[in-house]
Amino acid sequence: TRAHVEAVAGARALNAYVLETPDQALAMAGASDERLAKGEGGPLEGLPLGIKDLFCTKDVRTTACSGILNDFTPAYESTVTTQLWRDGAVMLGKLNNDEFAMGSSNETSSFGPVVSPWRRDGSNAGADIEGTHLVPGGSSGGSAAAVAARLCLGATATDTGGSIRQPAAFTGTVGIKPTYGRCSRWGIVAFASSLDQAGPIARTVQDCAILLRSMAGHDPKDTTSADLAVPDYEAALGRGVKGLTIGIPKEYRIEGMPPEIGALWDQGRAWLEAAGAKVVEVSLPHTKYALPAYYIVAPAEASSNLARYDGVRYGLRVPGRDIAEMYENTRAEGFGREVKRRIMIGTYVLSAGYYDAYYVRAQRIRTLIKRDFEECYAAGVDAILTPATPSGAFGIGEKGSADPVEMYLNDVFTVTVNMAGLPGIAVPAGFDAQGLPLGLQLIGRPFDEETLFAAARVIE
Ligand code: GLN
Numbered sequence: 001t002r003a004h005v006e007a008v009a010g011a012r013a014l015n016a017y018v019l020e021t022p023d024q025a026l027a028m029a030g031a032s033d034e035r036l037a038k039g040e041g042g043p044l045e046g047l048p049l050g051i052k053d054l055f056c057t058k059d060v061r062t063t064a065c066s067g068i069l070n071d072f073t074p075a076y077e078s079t080v081t082t083q084l085w086r087d088g089a090v091m092l093g094k095l096n097n098d099e100f101a102m103g104s105s106n107e108t109s110s111f112g113p114v115v116s117p118w119r120r121d122g123s124n125a126g127a128d129i130e131g132t133h134l135v136p137g138g139s140s141g142g143s144a145a146a147v148a149a150r151l152c153l154g155a156t157a158t159d160t161g162g163s164i165r166q167p168a169a170f171t172g173t174v175g176i177k178p179t180y181g182r183c184s185r186w187g188i189v190a191f192a193s194s195l196d197q198a199g200p201i202a203r204t205v206q207d208c209a210i211l212l213r214s215m216a217g218h219d220p221k222d223t224t225s226a227d228l229a230v231p232d233y234e235a236a237l238g239r240g241v242k243g244l245t246i247g248i249p250k251e252y253r254i255e256g257m258p259p260e261i262g263a264l265w266d267q268g269r270a271w272l273e274a275a276g277a278k279v280v281e282v283s284l285p286h287t288k289y290a291l292p293a294y295y296i297v298a299p300a301e302a303s304s305n306l307a308r309y310d311g312v313r314y315g316l317r318v319p320g321r322d323i324a325e326m327y328e329n330t331r332a333e334g335f336g337r338e339v340k341r342r343i344m345i346g347t348y349v350l351s352a353g354y355y356d357a358y359y360v361r362a363q364r365i366r367t368l369i370k371r372d373f374e375e376c377y378a379a380g381v382d383a384i385l386t387p388a389t390p391s392g393a394f395g396i397g398e399k400g401s402a403d404p405v406e407m408y409l410n411d412v413f414t415v416t417v418n419m420a421g422l423p424g425i426a427v428p429a430g431f432d433a434q435g436l437p438l439g440l441q442l443i444g445r446p447f448d449e450e451t452l453f454a455a456a457r458v459i460e
Pocket residue numbers: 101102103104138139158159160161162163164191298411
């Protein structure tokens with residue numbers, strides 16, 4: 001823990017941590033040592049972790065990297081982090097993310113962008129950021145950068161449309177978004193409640209398996225959390241893929257996809273076949289509607305969730321002549337541009353007169369997307385292999401400033417999984433033409449994270 005605390009303090013230029021908690025880390029590590037000395041250790045005893053700033057941590061500032069929560073200190077601890085501390089993990093601090101988890105590059109954070117430790121020449125610079133200017137992906141950019149730069153052993157993250165898998169792919173780390181309902185959302189700042197899920201980002205598939213087991217589980221405080229036993233994911237790692245059927249969805253071969261992404265996909269297929277899997281082509285015909293439908297459903301839910309930031313209950317308050325003006329001033333000053341854009345889109349698609357044309361239609365598409373996957377699994381497919389992202393990491397400031405849709409296109413391979421509530425894992429599988437990491441994605445049956453871990457282990 002001490003070595004990690006020092007590494008974190010020595011790597012501030014990456015901007016991965018928005019709050020360091022060294023005293024707490026050392027105290028937790030001390031308590032962990034005492035438990036171990038008594039032979040009482042839990043499964044994560046003494047492991048130093050970073051926590052995405054979307055997870056509420058008791059008495060430790062939690063901002064969701066938004067100006068509107070700049071001085072919010074929760075009086076409660078999220079269920080996921082409570083379970084990690086129960087099992088002996090140690091908190092190094094809070095990690096940067098896109099504001100309210102809205103973004104794909106970690107550039108919308110009120111604390112500024114995170115710098116990926118990867119350089120354009122394909123080397124990992126660690127804490128020495130000379131020559132680095134790539135994004136780590138988002139919204140869990142701080143989590144991915146901290147893991148890639150060795151500033152923690154693993155990190156918590158959240159994924160509403162790809163925010164665990166895309167930054168993992170950009171930084172050569174592993175990230176899993178479990179099935180919707182696998183982890184409790186209690187105490188996690190809400191973005192789009194029907195899509196949000198917590199999960200780990202770590203260096204290896206095994207580390208993710210160990211962390212997810214602690215993070216997952218039924219929680220009576222979240223009515224959408226599933227009342228199912230959590231399997232021993234680590235025990236599933238050695239299962240291999242012999243006898244499994246892996247689907248390759250033809251709709252994911254999108255126009256304009258760089259050749260190295262196609263080559264990576266073929267390589268992944270070859271590895272799985274060599275390990276004994278049967279690989280078949282499958283069709284998920286509604287894939288092309290997933291991205292536009294996501295960008296209706298997610299902002300709609302966000303606009304409703306963000307209504308609570310009114311200058312009264314949490315964080316920032318900017319006074320006005322009356323209460324209406326106070327609301328206006330607080331929200332005008334507290335929210336960033338991307339968040340305001342989502343609130344406007346969300347409010348529009350939910351308004352009377354447009355609700356049927358947009359929101360209801362997007363929900364119908366969501367059902368069709370879910371059905372595509374169900375049919376595929378009913379036909380005997382055990383998991384689906386796709387690229388995790390349509391490209392490798394890009395430069396800070398390079399994408400999305402003139403046209404937000406350019407940024408949204410990053411999510412083309414990941415949002416379908418959230419829309420269908422399925423588990424998805426991103427695993428490093430190769431490099432782009434510049435030597436930057438690329439990831440493959442495996443999508444599983446509901447609550448079958450075990451098959452994903454076993455198959456990802458074959459690819460890693
Ligand atoms: N990039 C997507 C968005 O901006 C997904 C973000 C996420 O998964 N939290 O909505």
